[in-house]
Amino acid sequence: xxxxxxxxxxxxxxxxxxxGVVRQLEDGxxxxxxxxxxxxxxVSLVRRCNSLLDGAEQRIEILTGELxxxxxx
Amino acid sequence: MNRIFKVSxxxxxxxxxxxxxxxxxxxxxxxxxxxxxxHRSGHRYFTLKDGDAQISxxxxxxxxxxxxxxxxxxxxxxxxxxVEFYRPQxxxxxxxxxxxxxxxxxxxxxxxxxxxxxxxxxxxxxxxRKRAIPAYPACIGVVTxxxxxxxxxxxxxxxxxxxxxxxxxxxxxxxxxxxxxIAAAISALQGRADVIIVGRGGGSAEDLSAFNSELVARAIxxxxxxxxxxxxxxxxxxxxxxxxxxxxxxxxxxxxMVRPDVEGLREHLGGMEARMIRSLSxxxxxxxxxxxxxxxxxxxxxxxxxVSEERQNLDRMMDRLxxxxxxxxxxxxxxxxxAAGKLDSLSPLSTLxxxxxxxxxxxxxxxxxxxxxxxxxxELVFADGRLLCRSLGERVD
Numbered sequence: 001x002x003x004x005x006x007x008x009x010x011x012x013x014x015x016x017x018x019x020g021v022v023r024q025l026e027d028g029x030x031x032x033x034x035x036x037x038x039x040x041x042x043v044s045l046v047r048r049c050n051s052l053l054d055g056a057e058q059r060i061e062i063l064t065g066e067l068x069x070x071x072x073x
Numbered sequence: 074m075n076r077i078f079k080v081s082x083x084x085x086x087x088x089x090x091x092x093x094x095x096x097x098x099x100x101x102x103x104x105x106x107x108x109x110x111x112h113r114s115g116h117r118y119f120t121l122k123d124g125d126a127q128i129s130x131x132x133x134x135x136x137x138x139x140x141x142x143x144x145x146x147x148x149x150x151x152x153x154x155x156v157e158f159y160r161p162q163x164x165x166x167x168x169x170x171x172x173x174x175x176x177x178x179x180x181x182x183x184x185x186x187x188x189x190x191x192x193x194x195x196x197x198x199x200x201x202r203k204r205a206i207p208a209y210p211a212c213i214g215v216v217t218x219x220x221x222x223x224x225x226x227x228x229x230x231x232x233x234x235x236x237x238x239x240x241x242x243x244x245x246x247x248x249x250x251x252x253x254x255i256a257a258a259i260s261a262l263q264g265r266a267d268v269i270i271v272g273r274g275g276g277s278a279e280d281l282s283a284f285n286s287e288l289v290a291r292a293i294x295x296x297x298x299x300x301x302x303x304x305x306x307x308x309x310x311x312x313x314x315x316x317x318x319x320x321x322x323x324x325x326x327x328x329x330m331v332r333p334d335v336e337g338l339r340e341h342l343g344g345m346e347a348r349m350i351r352s353l354s355x356x357x358x359x360x361x362x363x364x365x366x367x368x369x370x371x372x373x374x375x376x377x378x379x380v381s382e383e384r385q386n387l388d389r390m391m392d393r394l395x396x397x398x399x400x401x402x403x404x405x406x407x408x409x410x411x412a413a414g415k416l417d418s419l420s421p422l423s424t425l426x427x428x429x430x431x432x433x434x435x436x437x438x439x440x441x442x443x444x445x446x447x448x449x450x451x452e453l454v455f456a457d458g459r460l461l462c463r464s465l466g467e468r469v470d
Contacts, residue, residue: 010209010211011209011211011236011333012207012208012209012210012211012267015209015338015341018342018345019345021349022345022348022349022352025348025349025352025353025356026348026352028352028355028356028359030356032356032357032360035352035353035356036353039349039353042345042346042349043346043349046342046345046346049338049342050339050342052236053236053335053338053339059238059239060228060238060239060240060241061238061239061240061241062219062240062241062242062243063240063241063242063243063258063261063262064242064243064261
């Protein structure tokens with residue numbers, strides 16, 4: 001487990017992992033080093049989720065044909 | 074010269090004529106029940122009539138299963154079956170295979186009811202197979218007409234703050250070829266979308282017929298991503314609604330159902346961050362306590378000095394951690410890591426219990442060979458006690 005969060009990780013995936021990290025930390029079975037790593041990972045995941053929410057520049061795609069003009073921005 | 078028939082020959086000939094006429098097979102007839110006879114054998118005999126005419130009907134015991142009402146004189150019904158000719162009595166009758174109470178609905182409706190029953194029996198509507206709609210889909214698929222109001226409604230509700238990609242899979246939603254088009258549009262989204270909205274705005278029963286087709290029902294059933302049906306209609310529920318994992322009354326409502334709760338999510342994230350900080354504080358506190366205990370147990374002024382210094386650092390860090398604003402978290406994580414490295418290397422407990430020793434001279438911790446002069450007395454600290462030692466000088470191999 002590293003602090004780096006892949007750009008491919010979805011919101012749903014990030015959240016699920018974050019919940020796991022929080023549980024691990026709360027269970028308190030980790031060594032100090034592991035705790036800090038988990039904490040760091042958790043912080044990165046929170047940051048990833050927030051950036052997904054912030055950077056919600058909506059993308060609309062159409063599978064075939066063209067998007068009607070009023071929907072292209 | 075006209076041929077003279079025996080009655081039995083004649084009746085055979087009539088029967089032959091009637092039973093080979095496809096227009097007299099698999100038909101629905103509407104009328105009022107009269108002369109209902111429930112025979113001991115389990116078969117039922119009755120007459121179906123309207124204002125001007127009547128016809129005999131027979132319902133064999135084996136066909137009674139699908140009839141969910143009691144046959145009684147005066148009821149308006151629709152019967153389904155084949156016309157046949159009962160030779161011994163020279164009687165034309167309907168061999169009934171199914172019957173419905175007549176609520177004034179047309180044949181299309183009856184066919185729909187039969188399809189619904191068939192699909193239900195096959196398990197397409199089972200509640201157990203309905204999948205949950207993902208709370209935070211990364212990609213929302215929309216199957217609808219690119220020119221319809223439904224698509225605009227969906228996009229308006231999802232708004233610009235929705236953290237999901239929207240993929241439109243265009244389909245004809247009414248008229249010739251609509252069912253095939255909808256089924257193809259659903260299949261084009263497989264492997265792309267995390268949830269699919271299939272819908273259109275309201276319309277007449279005829280307009281909605283594609284959503285009542287077996288083809289669309291099977292496409293929804295076979296979809297890997299969960300499907301929300303969103304056919305804008307108030308009175309009737311379509312077959313697509315029954316098969317879908319979730320039914321929305323309108324396309325706008327479907328969009329509401331998939332729109333992630335961004336505000337709620339931000340709160341949730343804040344909560345989890347706070348929990349992490351709290352757990353880490355608790356864990357650091359526990360370690361600090363152990364560290365203090367160990368420090369007390371060890372002798373050597375220098376060692377104690379280091380311990381006390383680190384403990385103060387830790388205290389300062391704890392104070393900041395406990396009162397940390399969210400913005401400080403990242404920064405703290407870095408500091409904590411640094412401190413943790415130091416702490417770990419200093420932690421006598423973990424090191425000593427793994428079988429290492431610490432060499433302590435009069436001047437404190439001996440970190441390298443040059444810290445101890447040849448012949449100098451020093452202490453080796455083990456987990457369970459100390460040894461007094463004397464250096465015989467650096468070994469050079």
